Amino acid sequence: MRLFSWRFIRVWQRNRDVFFRLWHSEAPGFIAEPIIILLAMGLGLGAYVGLVDGQRYIEFITPGIIVGYAMFSASFECTYGSFIRMEYQKTFDAIIATPLNVEDVAAGEIFWGATRSVLTGCVMLTVAAAFQLVHSPWALLLPIVCFLEGMLFASIALFFTSIVPSIYSFNYYFSLFITPVFFFSGVFFPLSSFPDVVQKLSWIAPLTPVVYLARAVVNGEFQFNLLWALALIVALTVLFFFISLVTMRRRLTT
Amino acid sequence: MTIIKTRNLTKKFGDLVAVDDVNLEIEEGECFGLLGPNGAGKTSLIRMITAVSPLTSGDIWMLDGDLRSHSQQVKAVLGVVPQLDNLDPDLTVFQNLMTFARYFDIPKREAHRRSMEVLRLFQLEDRCNSRIRELSGGMRRRLLVARGLINLPRILVLDEPTIGLDPQAKYLVWHKLVELKSQGVTRLLCTQNMEEATTLCDRVAVMHQGKIMSLGTAADLISRYVGNKIWEIELNSEEKGKIVNELENRGLDFEIVGDKVHIFHLESGESLNGLVDSPEKLRRRSATLEDVFFRLTGRSLAE
Numbered sequence: 001m002r003l004f005s006w007r008f009i010r011v012w013q014r015n016r017d018v019f020f021r022l023w024h025s026e027a028p029g030f031i032a033e034p035i036i037i038l039l040a041m042g043l044g045l046g047a048y049v050g051l052v053d054g055q056r057y058i059e060f061i062t063p064g065i066i067v068g069y070a071m072f073s074a075s076f077e078c079t080y081g082s083f084i085r086m087e088y089q090k091t092f093d094a095i096i097a098t099p100l101n102v103e104d105v106a107a108g109e110i111f112w113g114a115t116r117s118v119l120t121g122c123v124m125l126t127v128a129a130a131f132q133l134v135h136s137p138w139a140l141l142l143p144i145v146c147f148l149e150g151m152l153f154a155s156i157a158l159f160f161t162s163i164v165p166s167i168y169s170f171n172y173y174f175s176l177f178i179t180p181v182f183f184f185s186g187v188f189f190p191l192s193s194f195p196d197v198v199q200k201l202s203w204i205a206p207l208t209p210v211v212y213l214a215r216a217v218v219n220g221e222f223q224f225n226l227l228w229a230l231a232l233i234v235a236l237t238v239l240f241f242f243i244s245l246v247t248m249r250r251r252l253t254t
Numbered sequence: 255m256t257i258i259k260t261r262n263l264t265k266k267f268g269d270l271v272a273v274d275d276v277n278l279e280i281e282e283g284e285c286f287g288l289l290g291p292n293g294a295g296k297t298s299l300i301r302m303i304t305a306v307s308p309l310t311s312g313d314i315w316m317l318d319g320d321l322r323s324h325s326q327q328v329k330a331v332l333g334v335v336p337q338l339d340n341l342d343p344d345l346t347v348f349q350n351l352m353t354f355a356r357y358f359d360i361p362k363r364e365a366h367r368r369s370m371e372v373l374r375l376f377q378l379e380d381r382c383n384s385r386i387r388e389l390s391g392g393m394r395r396r397l398l399v400a401r402g403l404i405n406l407p408r409i410l411v412l413d414e415p416t417i418g419l420d421p422q423a424k425y426l427v428w429h430k431l432v433e434l435k436s437q438g439v440t441r442l443l444c445t446q447n448m449e450e451a452t453t454l455c456d457r458v459a460v461m462h463q464g465k466i467m468s469l470g471t472a473a474d475l476i477s478r479y480v481g482n483k484i485w486e487i488e489l490n491s492e493e494k495g496k497i498v499n500e501l502e503n504r505g506l507d508f509e510i511v512g513d514k515v516h517i518f519h520l521e522s523g524e525s526l527n528g529l530v531d532s533p534e535k536l537r538r539r540s541a542t543l544e545d546v547f548f549r550l551t552g553r554s555l556a557e
Binding site for chain 2: 007010013014017018021022089090091093094095096097098099100101252253254
């Protein structure tokens with residue numbers, strides 16, 4: 001396996017330039033949807049939900065909604081976005097004819113996907129703060145959680161992108177993986193409300209440790225278990241990051 | 255000095271041998287043409303030489319080193335003009351060049367200067383801020399060639415650079431490619447356009463089914479395979495058998511092409527005396543690289 005070099009930053013810069021040139025064509029949708037969900041679920045459903053410790057329901061779901069949509073950002077970027085650049089625009093072919101290699105391209109895509117997560121996370125955090133849903137200054141660590149999360153989901157997404165035959169395959173990725181993960185990771189209800197089996201299964205969903213971590217920083221409540229969540233995120237990220245370098249090389253050079 | 259050298263270079267895709275044991279030596283500063291029908295293996299060969307596709311077996315040396323161990327340094331001095339348009343449609347014309355320059359770590363000010371220069375060179379300066387999709391096919395190809403020059407390459411690899419260009423634009427590109435010779439730039443040109451190969455290339459190689467069939471200057475190949483002049487006889491069905499028989503009897507090198515017969519390696523028409531009843535049916539013309547191409551690769555479709 002070959003490693004990536006600092007040159008990956010060139011791919012990241014390319015994607016950044018395009019994003020800030022065209023942001024108005026997709027960013028509003030990405031921001032509007034989580035706000036609508038937050039208010040609809042938080043205020044609508046929240047009126048019927050009483051939490052044990054007296055926390056308002058909308059405050060309970062805020063951290064999960066933020067990292068949930070940060071997950072969607074990285075996932076869309078490194079599935080549809082990367083696939084279009086790779087297959088339709090042949091952008092990757094153009095780049096690997098320069099001093100950059102395939103690994104630089106893959107790493108650049110993943111780091112850019114993670115950046116999208118951070119951007120979404122920051123905007124959402126600002127909105128949540130404006131609605132007075134965030135109380136602890138520790139919440140300022142949330143962008144870091146979003147970055148780690150973004151690296152994880154961008155890596156998984158790019159791995160999937162490097163092996164799919166067509167753009168339609170991403171329908172499966174979202175309906176069978178991302179959406180279930182969103183609902184079974186403790187965003188909307190505490191994991192303890194699920195039956196035992198589902199609780200165990202939900203720890204397979206890679207968003208679960210992220211929601212756990214996000215809730216801890218937003219509420220400013222830390223426990224030793226968080227280190228396990230962090231370790232799980234890092235381990236999965238490293239695994240999928242390096243697998244995607246290998247599968248991307250296979251895809252682009254043969 | 256040899257700048258590109260391949261030894262027993264082979265590329266396989268499963269059972270298909272796309273490039274079969276190719277040995278090439280390309281000299282610094284020359285324009286080397288690679289001719290061949292579709293599917294001959296030209297693009298596969300070029301993809302290996304430009305370090306984007308791994309070799310199945312064999313070796314490539316470029317700039318005095320093994321390509322595999324220093325592909326980064328080679329790619330830094332390589333300009334690539336691909337056959338398929340891979341301009342970045344998310345960026346404007348100018349941003350395409352600037353972004354590409356950044357892949358080569360060219361400082362911003364220098365990148366700006368070179369971008370403007372290549373745009374001027376290919377008469378695209380007033381399309382500077384256009385989106386790629388607003389450009390015509392011809393403009394896109396010119397921009398692709400311009401982009402290939404952004405890093406002032408020592409070696410420029412072009413895959414069908416003038417395909418789809420109108421004659422004006424074609425001559426503009428040819429003119430620039432000839433100018434690069436005076437700057438010592440080595441050019442490796444893949445083309446199906448025989449006129450292009452004859453005009454631009456110092457040497458050409460004809461590739462067929464993954465192999466190099468022949469290699470030399472255009473004049474060389476013409477005199478070797480078809481002779482400088484070609485005699486053509488128009489045939490009608492009744493005389494066909496008789497004429498063909500007679501040509502065989504006289505030991506001439508010929509080929510039947512549709513309703514004509516081409517006779518090769520024949521300077522004077524004496525050996526054709528008495529073959530046809532009227533002299534209008536006999537025509538003498540200069541041989542071209544295209545005649546060589548057909549002789550070496552056959553007349554049937556390759557794929």
